[in-house]
Each structure stands twice: as C-alpha cells, then as structure tokens.
Amino acid sequence: MEYKKEIQDELSELSPLLAKMRQEPAGFIVPENYFDYLSESIMEQVKLEPKSDFVEPSNLSVSQPWYAFLFSRSLFAGLASFAVLLVAMFFLLNQPSNGNELAEISSEEAEYYIANHLDEFELTLFLDSDLLGEINEIEFDENEINQFLEDNIDELDAATLEQLL
Amino acid sequence: MNESADTQILSLVQNPTRREEGFRLLLQKYQERLYWHIRRLVLDHEDTNDVLQNVLIKIYRNIQKFEGKAQLYTWLYRIATNESLTFLNKKKKKLAISLDEEVVGLANNLVADEYFDGAQAQIKLQQALLRLPEKQKLVFSLRYFEGLPYEEISKILEISKGGLKASYHHAVKKIEQFFKNS
Structure with missing residues (x-):
C-alpha cells in the first residue's frame, strides 16, 4: 500500500x-x-x-416492504414526541389563572359569572366588597318586598322573617 | 480495507434472521485489529481482554444504528478508542494516582507482564508513550502502530488533518528526546 x-x-x-x-x-x-x-x-x-425487531429507516432497502416503516423506531419516537406535546399543551391550557388574566375580564362578564356561581361564594366575601354599598343604595318598592315574601314564605324561617319585617 | 466484505457484514447483521452470522464475520475480520489497538493503549493483556469484550458487545448492540456515513472500521475504532480511554480514566481515579505514579506503575507492570517480551528499546518506547498527552498518544498509536493514513485517523478521532499532523510530529520529537535523555 x-x-x-x-x-x-x-x-x-x-x-x-x-x-x-x-x-x-x-x-x-x-x-x-x-x-x-x-x-x-x-x-x-x-x-x-x-x-430486536426494529429496523432503522436509513437501513431500509428496496427489497423491504413499504410498511416496514410502520415498525421503525423513528415512527414510535415521533408518536411519543407528539403525545408528550399534547400532554404539555393540556397542562399549559389548564393552568390556574393569575391576576393579569383577571384584569382583562370586563365588569359585565364578572357580574354574569358571579350571578351564575353565587352558591360557590361565601357571604362574608361580600362584606368587604363594593357590592354591599351598591345594595344599600337600591331603593326597594314595598309591593316588590311583599311579593318576594309571599313567593318565598315557605323557605324562610321564623327568625329571618321577623328580621325582615 | 475490503469494503465489499464490510457491505456483506452490514447487510447480514442488519437482517434479524442472519444477524449472528454477520457478527461472526465481523469478529473474524476485526477482533484482532481491535485487540491490538486497545492493547497499545491499555498495555496489559487482561485489561485489554475486558475492554475488548465490552467493545464487541457494544458493537453488537448498536450495529443496527450504524448508518454507513463513515466506513465500518472507522466506527469500530472510535468505539474501541472511547472504551479504552474510559477504562484508563476509571482506573486512574480508582487508584487515585498522579500522572508520574501512573507512568511508573504501568511501565513496571509492562516489564513484569508475562505477555510482554519486548526488547529494552520497546519498553522505553512504551514508557515514552505513557508520558505523552492523550491526544498525541492516540494519534501516534494509530499512525505508527496501526499504519493508518491521516484521513482515516481524522475520521476516527474527529480532529482536523492539520491538527493531527502537528500532534504526530510533536509526539515523534518528544519520544526521540526521551530516548536521548534516558
């Protein structure tokens, strides 16, 4: 040589x-x-x-059937990566909201949400809120109060009824 | 290197039903060359045997991943080189010895080794090699003992051809100086 x-x-x-x-x-x-x-x-x-039955795609020869790729490691690796991406997106989209996101919600949307989820709030939360002031400013018509009492008389206990009257 | 034989080996080892047949051919062609490459780096026969067995099993496990971008023997030499260096580093850490102690220890082992029967000059050559930086030692070994061209060494060690030439020339000069001084 x-x-x-x-x-x-x-x-x-x-x-x-x-x-x-x-x-x-x-x-x-x-x-x-x-x-x-x-x-x-x-x-x-x-x-x-x-x-090992896996065949590398780079080693596929013409004599091997086209579907041999279906059993290749690269395909499984690709599918696994896609699954990981989906899981990551799921967690990203389901993260708890922070203050910045809350600031973007309009007052109408907030009112609508509260009205529909009223049962989930503790009454004490309202004590410090401006809502209490707004309630005090509302002028109730006497007929409306009577109508309300008539409609809800069965649900009110004696003590509450006495307090309202 | 006989490339058609390598092509035959590769087509056999990548066929699940003929894998062992192909691997036996690979052993026949390369086990001895790999042995000598490792032996010149680790010196001791028993150590060489351990490293070589690891290398061959690694080759068997990974040969399906070999894409044919480099020549087969380049890939085999690279595995053998990495395993040998890993072995030497582990041994050095395990014994917690300095470079000088390592050189003296390995040189003494070589003289006492029942599988070494070299003339005094060959012992001196090995002692000089032990004092070289790792890269120079590898380049010298692949060119001087294995007789590989710079192009192939460059592929095995992933070092530029210019850098290799400089390393080889430095190594030769240092060895010659060692002979003059001792």
Whole structure:
C-alpha cells in the first residue's frame, strides 16, 4: 500500500531511530488460541442478548416492504414526541389563572359569572366588597318586598322573617 | 480495507434472521485489529481482554444504528478508542494516582507482564508513550502502530488533518528526546 510507504518515509525523516524500531516486533504477546476462544465467548454472550425487531429507516432497502416503516423506531419516537406535546399543551391550557388574566375580564362578564356561581361564594366575601354599598343604595318598592315574601314564605324561617319585617 | 466484505457484514447483521452470522464475520475480520489497538493503549493483556469484550458487545448492540456515513472500521475504532480511554480514566481515579505514579506503575507492570517480551528499546518506547498527552498518544498509536493514513485517523478521532499532523510530529520529537535523555 502506498500510504504505508508514505508513513515510513515520513518517520525516517522525523526520527530515523523510531523508523528503525518500527520494523521490530513491539514485544506484546497474546495467549495461545486467544482469538478463537474470544470469538466463541462473544458469540455465546450475544446469543443471550434480547432480540430486536426494529429496523432503522436509513437501513431500509428496496427489497423491504413499504410498511416496514410502520415498525421503525423513528415512527414510535415521533408518536411519543407528539403525545408528550399534547400532554404539555393540556397542562399549559389548564393552568390556574393569575391576576393579569383577571384584569382583562370586563365588569359585565364578572357580574354574569358571579350571578351564575353565587352558591360557590361565601357571604362574608361580600362584606368587604363594593357590592354591599351598591345594595344599600337600591331603593326597594314595598309591593316588590311583599311579593318576594309571599313567593318565598315557605323557605324562610321564623327568625329571618321577623328580621325582615 | 475490503469494503465489499464490510457491505456483506452490514447487510447480514442488519437482517434479524442472519444477524449472528454477520457478527461472526465481523469478529473474524476485526477482533484482532481491535485487540491490538486497545492493547497499545491499555498495555496489559487482561485489561485489554475486558475492554475488548465490552467493545464487541457494544458493537453488537448498536450495529443496527450504524448508518454507513463513515466506513465500518472507522466506527469500530472510535468505539474501541472511547472504551479504552474510559477504562484508563476509571482506573486512574480508582487508584487515585498522579500522572508520574501512573507512568511508573504501568511501565513496571509492562516489564513484569508475562505477555510482554519486548526488547529494552520497546519498553522505553512504551514508557515514552505513557508520558505523552492523550491526544498525541492516540494519534501516534494509530499512525505508527496501526499504519493508518491521516484521513482515516481524522475520521476516527474527529480532529482536523492539520491538527493531527502537528500532534504526530510533536509526539515523534518528544519520544526521540526521551530516548536521548534516558
């Protein structure tokens, strides 16, 4: 081989001593029949290795059917990545809202939400709110009060009724 | 390197039903060359045997991932080089020794090794190699012992050809200086 001569010529130029030494045996010895035993030992070990049916797409040859790709690792890796992306999006969209998002809600939307979820609020929350002031400013017509009492008389206990009257 | 034999090995190992047959061919062609490459780095036969077995099992497990972008033997040498360096670093950490102690220890082991029968000059050469920085030692070993062209060494070690030439020349000069001084 030409490059072997090139290596020897280069070395002769750099160090004649090393060039001469390169021709001599290096002195390393291997046990007798080592390579035969090694082959057999390795073949025994690989027989115990789990069998893999996956085929890399880059190794697909023309003789392999088109559907071999369906069993490739890349396809499974792609599907797994897509699933991870979906889960991440789910958690991102379902994160609890923060103050900034609340500031973007209009007062009409807030009123509508409260009216529909009134049962979920504790009454004490209203004590500090402006709503209480607004309620005090409302002027109730006496006929409306009577009508309300008539409609809800069965649901009011005696103490509440006494307080209202 | 016989590329048609490599193509045959690859087509067999990538066929699930003929994988073992292909791997046996790979062993026949490369196990001895890989052994010598590792032996020149770790020196001791028993250590070489351990590293080589790990290398061959790793090759078997990963050869289906080999895409053929590099030549097969380049890929094999790269695995063997990485495993050898990992082994040497682990050994150094385990023994918690300095570079000088490592050099003296390995050189003494070499003299006492029943599987080493080198002349005094060859022992000296190994002692000089032990004192080289890792990169220079690898480049020197692949060119001087394995007789590989710079292009191939560049692919194995992933170092530019210019950098390799400089490393090799430095290594040769340092070894020669070691001989002159001792």
